Amino acid sequence: MVKPIHRVTTVIKETRDIAPGVRLLRLSDPDGWDLPPFSPGAHIHIHLPDGLVRPYSLCGDAADRSSYFIAVQKEPDGRGGSRQVHALQQGERILVSLPKNLLPLTNAPHVILIAGGIGITPFMPMIHEMSRQGRTFELHYASRQSDAAFLPELEALCAGRMTRYDAERGQRLRLDDVISAIDATGHLYCCGPERMIGELLAKTGHMRDRVHVEYFGVSADVGQQAYEIRLARSSRTVPVKQGQTMLEALRAADVDVSASCEGGICLECKTRYLEGTPVHRDITMPKSERDTHLTPCVSGCAGASITLDL
Amino acid sequence: MHMSWKGIVIGLHIAPRSFLPMKTVPQLELVANVGITGDRYASEDGYYSDRPEEGRQITLFEAETLEALKRDCGIDLAADEHRRNVTTRHVPLNHLVGQRIRIGDCLLEATRLSTPCRHIEQITGKDIFEPLLHRSGLHARILEGGIIRAGDTICPA
Numbered sequence: 120m121v122k123p124i125h126r127v128t129t130v131i132k133e134t135r136d137i138a139p140g141v142r143l144l145r146l147s148d149p150d151g152w153d154l155p156p157f158s159p160g161a162h163i164h165i166h167l168p169d170g171l172v173r174p175y176s177l178c179g180d181a182a183d184r185s186s187y188f189i190a191v192q193k194e195p196d197g198r199g200g201s202r203q204v205h206a207l208q209q210g211e212r213i214l215v216s217l218p219k220n221l222l223p224l225t226n227a228p229h230v231i232l233i234a235g236g237i238g239i240t241p242f243m244p245m246i247h248e249m250s251r252q253g254r255t256f257e258l259h260y261a262s263r264q265s266d267a268a269f270l271p272e273l274e275a276l277c278a279g280r281m282t283r284y285d286a287e288r289g290q291r292l293r294l295d296d297v298i299s300a301i302d303a304t305g306h307l308y309c310c311g312p313e314r315m316i317g318e319l320l321a322k323t324g325h326m327r328d329r330v331h332v333e334y335f336g337v338s339a340d341v342g343q344q345a346y347e348i349r350l351a352r353s354s355r356t357v358p359v360k361q362g363q364t365m366l367e368a369l370r371a372a373d374v375d376v377s378a379s380c381e382g383g384i385c386l387e388c389k390t391r392y393l394e395g396t397p398v399h400r401d402i403t404m405p406k407s408e409r410d411t412h413l414t415p416c417v418s419g420c421a422g423a424s425i426t427l428d429l
Numbered sequence: 430m431h432m433s434w435k436g437i438v439i440g441l442h443i444a445p446r447s448f449l450p451m452k453t454v455p456q457l458e459l460v461a462n463v464g465i466t467g468d469r470y471a472s473e474d475g476y477y478s479d480r481p482e483e484g485r486q487i488t489l490f491e492a493e494t495l496e497a498l499k500r501d502c503g504i505d506l507a508a509d510e511h512r513r514n515v516t517t518r519h520v521p522l523n524h525l526v527g528q529r530i531r532i533g534d535c536l537l538e539a540t541r542l543s544t545p546c547r548h549i550e551q552i553t554g555k556d557i558f559e560p561l562l563h564r565s566g567l568h569a570r571i572l573e574g575g576i577i578r579a580g581d582t583i584c585p586a
Contacts, residue, residue, distance in 0.1 A: 128446055
């Protein structure tokens with residue numbers, strides 16, 4: 120199990136259903152201390168009671184340092200994370216990761232947000248911030264009226280900049296219409312079902328550097344592919360998820376690797392590898408050792424797997 | 430060698446648990462051979478508390494480094510963002526390993542140079558890991574405890 124000192128300790132201050140099947144949780148420090156800051160678009164990993172770890176976008180205002188808000192849609196047929204979140208009670212302590220942002224808000228002069236269902240969550244902090252800064256943006260929010268989250272808040276914050284698409288009323292979001300209206304400087308953000316994002320990416324190849332997407336809390340960052348670690352001594356296999364470091368994956372699997380700086384300098388975590396091709400990102404290991412050792416805190420993997428002498 | 434210098438405390442900072450932002454406070458209570466009352470390493474709630482280290486009871490950081498970060502790298506790092514307990518001025522921290530220093534009425538023994546940690550970038554959102562190499566402060570053991578305050582004199586013991 121992860122050690123509490125290696126995560127942020129929070130207590131659930133409030134749970135509230137904000138739409139059918141969507142529960143909002145407010146997490147704070149047990150003593151009311153400020154929480155580590157986050158930027159709009161960030162997510163945290165929640166450590167659930169039975170050991171599951173799940174990412175959820177932060178959906179509160181980043182200017183509020185006292186709380187993290189997450190909104191979780193219950194997926195009865197999912198892998199279990201959302202059911203466990205919905206079972207959490209006010210007053211329970213929950214460990215969470217530091218916020219990480221794989222969907223940062225740019226300084227573009229105009230921002231277009233497209234949300235499908237619970238994909239609205241990472242956009243809430245962006246809307247708070249852009250409203251506060253007087254920036255221009257527009258929100259296209261596709262969800263059924265009967266289960267759309269945050270509607271009252273959005274109507275107050277967006278003031279005429281939100282277009283709703285309610286399938287129950289026959290209102291379909293036509294991506295072509297939104298994309299064709301974007302000028303040469305606008306940046307497009309999309310978070311929603313895989314099908315929506317796939318269609319969007321297929322239609323925006325001409326402006327790829329201005330398109331930012333997230334699949335319900337996990338970024339589609341093509342620069343960091345998932346791979347697996349094979350542990351030679353214990354004959355175990357540990358998956359490394361997209362956006363996760365080798366060290367984080369080993370820790371999540373209860374593999375004890377001593378580490379200190381976690382920035383590729385101290386070499387405390389230096390580990391022998393036996394097969395595979397590492398991507399060395401440390402800045403201090405002698406070249407003579409790179410054919411045999413890597414640093415799990417920063418090293419990546421150039422293939423589908425790497426075998427460590429662990 | 431006895432160096433001749435005299436410095437001052439310009440900021441005092443604590444956090445009760447790992448990762449939490451540091452808060453600047455007007456005074457700190459130092460407990461000999463333990464740490465700082467209310468700080469994460471005295472209560473064994475620090476990120477590295479699973480690797481106990483006697484010489485990590487209090488940490489210090491030079492205000493001059495904050496100014497150098499701004500001057501050389503254009504980075505604004507506030508005194509409560511460097512994650513050490515004491516912000517000093519006119520104290521040559523990198524030269525003090527193995528020496529004893531006095532802060533107000535308290536006595537410290539400098540044990541080792543602090544090294545930067547990647548977490549500081551995660552917490553602050555600023556690219557400061559590499560700029561802080563070789564100037565990330567000083568770890569020390571508390572030999573004589575008491576109250577230290579902003580404005581206290583720091584000098585060789």
